[in-house]
Each structure stands twice: as C-alpha cells, then as structure tokens.
Amino acid sequence: MSILAVLEQRAGAWNRVSFETLAAAQQLGEELGREVSAAVAGAGLENLASELGGHRLGRGYAVDHPLLENYTADGYTLALGQLIERIKPFLVLFPHTYQARDFAPKLATRSGRVLLSDAIGHRVENGGLVMVRQFFQGKINADLRFAGEPPYFASLQAGAYRADRLAPGSCPVETFRPELEAAQIRTRPLEVFREAETTVDLGSAERIVSVGRGIREADNLPMVQKLAEALGAELAASRPICDNGWLPMERQVGSSGQTVSPKLYLAVGISGAIQHLVGMKGSKTIVAINKDPEAPIFEVADYGIVGDLFQVVPALVEELEKRK
Amino acid sequence: MTIIVCIKQVPARESHLRPAGGWVEEADLSYEINEPDAFALEEGLRLKEQHGGETVVLSAGPARVVQTIREALAKGADRAIHLEHENPRAFSPLETARFMADAIAGEKPDLVLTGLQSDDLGYGHTGVILAELLGLPHATIVMQVEVRDGALRVKRELEGGWFQHVEMPLPALLTIQSGIGALRYATLMGIKKARTKEIRRVPLEAGPGDAGFQVERVSLPARSKATRLFDGSPQEAAAQLVEKLKFEARVL
Ligand SMILES: Cc1cc2nc3c(=O)[nH]c(=O)nc-3n(C[C@H](O)[C@H](O)[C@H](O)COP(=O)(O)OP(=O)(O)OC[C@H]3O[C@@H](n4cnc5c(N)ncnc54)[C@H](O)[C@@H]3O)c2cc1C
Numbered sequence: 001m002s003i004l005a006v007l008e009q010r011a012g013a014w015n016r017v018s019f020e021t022l023a024a025a026q027q028l029g030e031e032l033g034r035e036v037s038a039a040v041a042g043a044g045l046e047n048l049a050s051e052l053g054g055h056r057l058g059r060g061y062a063v064d065h066p067l068l069e070n071y072t073a074d075g076y077t078l079a080l081g082q083l084i085e086r087i088k089p090f091l092v093l094f095p096h097t098y099q100a101r102d103f104a105p106k107l108a109t110r111s112g113r114v115l116l117s118d119a120i121g122h123r124v125e126n127g128g129l130v131m132v133r134q135f136f137q138g139k140i141n142a143d144l145r146f147a148g149e150p151p152y153f154a155s156l157q158a159g160a161y162r163a164d165r166l167a168p169g170s171c172p173v174e175t176f177r178p179e180l181e182a183a184q185i186r187t188r189p190l191e192v193f194r195e196a197e198t199t200v201d202l203g204s205a206e207r208i209v210s211v212g213r214g215i216r217e218a219d220n221l222p223m224v225q226k227l228a229e230a231l232g233a234e235l236a237a238s239r240p241i242c243d244n245g246w247l248p249m250e251r252q253v254g255s256s257g258q259t260v261s262p263k264l265y266l267a268v269g270i271s272g273a274i275q276h277l278v279g280m281k282g283s284k285t286i287v288a289i290n291k292d293p294e295a296p297i298f299e300v301a302d303y304g305i306v307g308d309l310f311q312v313v314p315a316l317v318e319e320l321e322k323r324k
Numbered sequence: 325m326t327i328i329v330c331i332k333q334v335p336a337r338e339s340h341l342r343p344a345g346g347w348v349e350e351a352d353l354s355y356e357i358n359e360p361d362a363f364a365l366e367e368g369l370r371l372k373e374q375h376g377g378e379t380v381v382l383s384a385g386p387a388r389v390v391q392t393i394r395e396a397l398a399k400g401a402d403r404a405i406h407l408e409h410e411n412p413r414a415f416s417p418l419e420t421a422r423f424m425a426d427a428i429a430g431e432k433p434d435l436v437l438t439g440l441q442s443d444d445l446g447y448g449h450t451g452v453i454l455a456e457l458l459g460l461p462h463a464t465i466v467m468q469v470e471v472r473d474g475a476l477r478v479k480r481e482l483e484g485g486w487f488q489h490v491e492m493p494l495p496a497l498l499t500i501q502s503g504i505g506a507l508r509y510a511t512l513m514g515i516k517k518a519r520t521k522e523i524r525r526v527p528l529e530a531g532p533g534d535a536g537f538q539v540e541r542v543s544l545p546a547r548s549k550a551t552r553l554f555d556g557s558p559q560e561a562a563a564q565l566v567e568k569l570k571f572e573a574r575v576l
C-alpha cells in the first residue's frame with residue numbers, strides 16, 4: 001500500500017505547491033517504509049507525464065481524459081476515485097489549494113473517509129503516523145491520528161513542507177484512462193479571469209502599513225493612514241477590512257489578495273491567520289502591534305509591541321515626526 | 325426557492341484558548357456566528373427577496389446555539405432546524421455532515437449554502453461533504469450568485485486574485501466566502517418576529533461511529549521565532565521601535 005501524492009496542474013503548468021506535497025510523500029514513504037506514487041489529472045498530459053517521470057517515485061500516473069481538460073469536482077472525483085480503487089493506497093496526499101478544497105473532501109467521502117485537511121506537519125511514532133494541524137485560526141496545535149482502515153486522506157498547508165527537498169530520480173509513468181461520461185459532470189466551468197487592473201502596486205512598495213480588524217471601525221482608519229504617511233508607506237489591509245468595504249480589495253494582502261515582500265511590513269491589529277501570513281511572510285522586517293501577546297502574527301514578527309493600537313499608533317506617529 | 329443556510333456557532337473571535345481535557349477549556353468562552361456563515365445567511369436572505377420562497381437556517385450543536393439561530397431568525401430567516409448535538413466533538417466531520425444531510429434531504433431544498441470554513445475547526449470541508457452526501461453539484465469559495473431559469477451561475481474565488489464563473493443546475497450547494505455582500509442588521513421588528521418563528525428540534529441519538537481521525541493531544545503553538553518586544557509606555561515602546569527600525573533593521 002503506497003503513499004499517493006495528487007499533484008495539481010492548470011493548462012499544462014504545475015501548481016508549484018504540488019512539489020511540496022511530492023517532497024512530503026517521499027519523506028513519509030521513507031519514514032514509513034512505503035512506496036510512493038504520484039498522480040496528475042487532466043487532458044493531453046504527455047509533457048507533464050514525462051516530467052513526472054523525472055522524480056524518485058515508485059510510479060507516476062497520468063490520469064488522462066478529454067473530460068478532464070478543465071477542472072471540475074465531479075470529473076476529478078470520478079477519475080481519481082477510480083485510480084484509488086485500483087491501486088488501493090495507504091495514504092493520499094494533496095496540497096491544500098483552493099482546488100483540493102473543492103474536490104478532496106468529496107473524494108474522501110466517496111471512500112467513506114474524512115480528509116484531514118490543512119496539515120502542517122507529521123511525526124512517525126512507534127511506526128504510527130501522527131499528523132499535526134491547527135485549530136482556531138492558528139491559536140491551537142493538535143496531534144491527530146487516523147482512525148479506521150486506510151486509505152487515509154490528508155491535505156498539506158502551503159509552506160509546511162519544502163519543495164527543495166524533492167529527490168530527483170526516475171520512475172515509470174502509466175497513463176490511466178478513467179471511465180467518464182459528459183453527463184456525469186454537472187458543473188460547467190468558464191474562463192478564469194482577473195478583476196480590472198489594480199491601481200496600487202503593493203508588490204513594489206518598500207514599506208507597507210497593514211491594518212486589521214483591531215481597528216474596529218472605518219472611522220479609525222485615518223489614524224493608521226497617518227502612520228503610513230509618516231513612514232512613507234503604502235496602506236494595506238487584512239481581508240475583513242476589505243470585505244467591509246473600508247478599503248478597496250486591491251489593498252488586501254494574503255492568499256486571496258496580493259503577495260508582498262517589502263523591506264518593512266507593519267501589521268496593526270492583525271491576528272496573523274495563515275491566509276494573511278502567506279501574503280506577507282516574505283517581508284524583510286515584520287513589525288506587529290497587537291494587544292494579544294499570543295496572536296499568531298508574533299510567530300513571524302521581528303519586532304513587536306504588545307499593546308493597544310489606539311495608544312501605540314499615535315505614539316509612533318509622534319515619534320516619527322519628532323525625528324524628522 | 326427553498327434555501328437552507330448552515331450556520332455554525334463558534335467561540336468569539338478574541339477568545340483566549342487554553343488546552344484542557346483533550347481539547348480547549350470551554351467554560352468561559354462566549355460564542356458567535358461563524359463569520360463566513362453570516363455571509364452565507366446574507367446571501368440566502370438576498371436570494372429569497374429576489375426569487376421568493378423561504379430561507380431556513382440549520383445549526384448543529386448544543387443548547388447554546390439557539391442564541392445564534394434566534395439572531396438569524398431576527399435578520400429574516402423564516403424558520404430553523406436545530407440538530408441537538410450535546411457533545412459535538414464526539415462526532416467526526418463526516419458524521420456531523422450525515423446528520424445535517426438527513427435533516428436537509430427532507431426539506432427538498434433548491435439551494436444549500438454553507439460557509440467556506442469554520443473559524444474554530446477550520447476544516448473547510450463540511451459543505452463539500454454535504455454536497456456529496458446529498459448528491460448535489462457544488463461550488464466552493466463563492467463570491468457571487470445568480471439564479472437564472474432554474475440554473476445557477478456563480479463566481480468562484482481562486483488563488484492570487486483570480487476568479488472563475490461556474491454554471492450548474494439546481495438543486496446545488498455553495499460554500500460562501502466572506503465579503504459576498506454587506507451584512508444586514510436585525511431590526512427591532514425582526515427581533516420581535518423571531519420569537520414566534522419555528523425552531524424544529526431534531527435530537528441526535530446515534531453514537532459516534534467511524535471517526536476518520538482522532539485528536540490525540542492539544543497544545544499552544546510553540547513560538548519558533550524570537551520576536552523582539554518593546555515594553556514600557558506606548559511612547560517608550562514607540563521610541564525603541566523607531567530606533568531599531570532605523571539603526572538595526574535599517575528600513576527607515
Ligand atoms: C479561503 C480563504 C482566503 C482568505 N484570504 C485572506 C486574505 O487574502 N487576506 C487576509 O487577510 N485574510 C484572508 N482570509 C481570512 C483569514 O482567515 C482571517 O479571518 C483574517 O486574516 C483575519 O483578519 P484580522 O487579523 O484583521 O482579524 P482578526 O483575526 O479578528 O484579528 C484582529 C486582531 O486585532 C487585535 N486587536 C483588537 N483590538 C486591538 C487593539 N485595540 N489594539 C491592538 N490590537 C488589537 C486582536 O488581538 C486580533 O489579533 C481568508 C480566509 C479563507 C478561508
């Protein structure tokens with residue numbers, strides 16, 4: 001019973017987080033003494049299949065069918081379900097992407113199993129597998145063990161495993177042709193698109209002051225705006241601020257917003273949920289102002305002030321102006 | 325249209341969580357509606373206003389969730405189903421979804437809405453499991469919903485600022501992303517009316533079965549990064565921070 005990594009592609013290009021999942025599968029395979037295989041689904045996969053063959057794996061599977069040209073949950077679930085039925089893996093791993101969120105729970109349900117989603121790591125204890133995931137938006141860690149019989153299903157948080165640990169090698173790649181009919185696919189995906197061009201380019205900003213729900217009301221935003229001005233920084237925000245319409249969506253940082261890596265990222269009243277962190281943790285210097293010393297933002301912060309932002313921010317503005 | 329909205333009650337956002345008894349200390353927690361579920365409810369109410377029919381809220385949990393159900397009724401939901409579930413953690417997400425699916429199937433809904441993810445467990449999969457159990461097509465992380473000629477056209481959020489439209493027939497299930505529309509407040513009139521609205525209670529008797537996975541140990545995350553914290557008065561802390569940013573990090 002092998003470990004199967006399900007990789008992700010769109011229009012013939014890999015989603016890079018797939019390689020983290022592949023590296024994790026190799027690592028687990030070694031630790032558990034199990035063979036590792038990998039699968040990718042789509043239509044006309046010749047190129048990806050040959051790339052798949054360049055990894056240290058027991059076997060690769062190109063799950064190839066014209067009806068898999070565009071991703072659909074129905075198509076992927078049926079196709080990968082048939083592969084799982086045939087190779088009966090021990091553990092199926094996915095990257096915790098938006099696409100995996102869309103079909104992996106369905107695939108697991110079809111096998112009568114529960115997906116262990118968004119895992120951040122694992123340990124092997126006495127030959128048994130312990131998975132680590134967080135609850136309460138990163139405030140609590142937990143060790144989990146699969147229960148019942150395999151196959152087990154888990155998805156891995158982006159950044160939890162390192163793609164640069166991926167071992168090269170070679171493996172045979174088999175083309176797996178699932179049985180699919182057009183009528184089984186109930187959703188019709190249309191083109192992917194972006195909203196109108198953005199007018200701010202946070203990606204090239206040297207300094208960013210980012211504001212979160214700690215600000216409480218839109219009326220309090222000018223205070224943070226002032227801080228941004230005093231620092232010569234762009235103003236950005238966490239998702240709830242943009243959801244409320246207090247700042248435009250284009251100023252949102254995170255997995256569904258922009259990814260930024262300025263010299264200075266100053267987070268004001270932001271808790272540091274993983275979807276926010278992925279958008280800014282590459283910043284050179286990170287500063288957090290938060291009244292909660294346990295806020296997950298401090299996990300990535302170089303400097304911090306634990307305190308009330310309504311006192312700290314004006315004090316910072318004053319200090320910066322004094323030094324001008 | 326009959327629209328079912330699944331709303332979960334979760335610990336309030338700024339709760340202090342402490343590991344205890346294999347999970348977290350629950351004695352002092354206060355609770356609120358899961359944030360994306362508030363947006364799912366908003367969308368459910370908006371669609372009813374547009375297309376007629378009724379919006380039914382469903383919540384699985386102990387007696388305390390009635391408070392969250394009442395708030396949803398006050399905002400305009402027509403009636404509610406409370407799946408009484410005294411010890412939610414004794415059930416796996418699959419079993420919880422099974423209980424929910426049984427209750428939902430009987431309602432013959434045109435549309436089932438859930439949040440995309442709960443703020444406490446954060447699995448992000450209850451909606452998708454429900455769709456599979458109910459035999460419905462689904463779309464996740466939905467930012468816009470249009471109902472036209474008995475079919476759906478939705479806008480899905482993808483990563484990194486990309487979107488996609490997806491079409492599907494009704495009945496269907498959608499998992500709603502925060503920000504899909506501006507949230508309404510309950511009116512005084514709404515609060516009054518809510519008192520007379522039906523809350524159907526469905527006791528859950530079955531015991532736990534296949535768990536999927538078990539929580540073995542719970543802990544506070546270990547800090548791997550040493551953050552340099554500045555204390556003292558806000559003025560003192562601010563002065564030290566600016567000093568460091570200028571001369572140590574050299575980012576000013
Ligand atoms: C699929 C998906 C995609 C997402 N995409 C994004 C994304 O792109 N970007 C994003 O940001 N989020 C995203 N989210 C949402 C994310 O999970 C969090 O909900 C969000 O980041 C929380 O924002 P916040 O930190 O501002 O609010 P909260 O989590 O509510 O945190 C507020 C913080 O302010 C602090 N605070 C309160 N009052 C004060 C005070 N007076 N002084 C100092 N501190 C104070 C609190 O201690 C708390 O830490 C996404 C979620 C999902 C499920």
Ligand SMILES: Nc1ncnc2c1ncn2[C@@H]1O[C@H](COP(=O)(O)O)[C@@H](O)[C@H]1O
Binds near residue numbers: 361440
């Ligand atoms: N106990 C529950 N009662 C009602 N709805 C729930 C419950 N648990 C989960 N849900 C719904 O499923 C969504 C996803 O939850 P989760 O899979 O835990 O992230 C939530 O946003 C809710 O809409």
